[in-house]
Amino acid sequence: MASSQITLTVSLVMIALFSIAIIGFAINFGIDNDSSIIITDDAEFSDSYTDMGANLSTFKSDAEGTYSSILDTTIEPGSDVAQSTGPFAITPTNIIGVAKNIIYLPYKKIFGSGKGFGIFFTALIAFLVLIFGLLIYKTLRGNP
Amino acid sequence: MFLEYLYNLPNATEGADAIVIQLLDSFPWMVSLILFFVFLVVFLGGITRQKIRTGTADYSAWCIIASIATLLPALLFSITAGFIQLDWLIIVVTLNILSAIWFFLDRKYTEV
Numbered sequence: 093m094a095s096s097q098i099t100l101t102v103s104l105v106m107i108a109l110f111s112i113a114i115i116g117f118a119i120n121f122g123i124d125n126d127s128s129i130i131i132t133d134d135a136e137f138s139d140s141y142t143d144m145g146a147n148l149s150t151f152k153s154d155a156e157g158t159y160s161s162i163l164d165t166t167i168e169p170g171s172d173v174a175q176s177t178g179p180f181a182i183t184p185t186n187i188i189g190v191a192k193n194i195i196y197l198p199y200k201k202i203f204g205s206g207k208g209f210g211i212f213f214t215a216l217i218a219f220l221v222l223i224f225g226l227l228i229y230k231t232l233r234g235n236p
Numbered sequence: 237m238f239l240e241y242l243y244n245l246p247n248a249t250e251g252a253d254a255i256v257i258q259l260l261d262s263f264p265w266m267v268s269l270i271l272f273f274v275f276l277v278v279f280l281g282g283i284t285r286q287k288i289r290t291g292t293a294d295y296s297a298w299c300i301i302a303s304i305a306t307l308l309p310a311l312l313f314s315i316t317a318g319f320i321q322l323d324w325l326i327i328v329v330t331l332n333i334l335s336a337i338w339f340f341l342d343r344k345y346t347e348v
Contacts, residue, residue: 103341107336110336111332111333114336121314127311128314128315128316130314133322195337197333198337
């Protein structure tokens, strides 16, 4: 797997873990100290926090599947590339789902949930998908 | 009375919190300006010192450090009613998430 693909995947996982840690810390700080203002008073934060946890749970189970598929990958004698993109496809697909929810939260807070600036968010996610696609292609075939 | 005050004196018998909350009634922006001050002191101070020492500065790293430094007083303000509004707490947490996105994606890719 290309080193930059690992770097990008790790970056997105770190963003997810950091976001969950910060939101979880803020929520539990409020609960422990019986604060008058808790960010769970905001419904969008509560929903996003739940969604991020679900995304990471899915990522964990699918990462195990990815690891298993890497072990099962065979390379034919005389061939210098793998037969399928299976080992590369699963983990980036799930981590983009995590990144989508993480980025969508501040997006909603800044621009609102209206459709006016939706193209910005759509373009950003499409860019991430394109980068992952190019990285996988480069790993299999060389420079695109 | 010899000295006519131009404003109502705060009631100090209920502790310092009551004085600050009464001040916030007159000037609601104070808490947000304090948070902005903390962020700028850490962000600009860190960048300046790092540039003096090394010649370059890691902007994204100082941004995330400043965001966390801002979150801590914001959470302390949230304990007592009247100090900080929910909107400002959400802005600070959102700033942390945006800083994290900037920090973790601001790495040098050797390939792409």
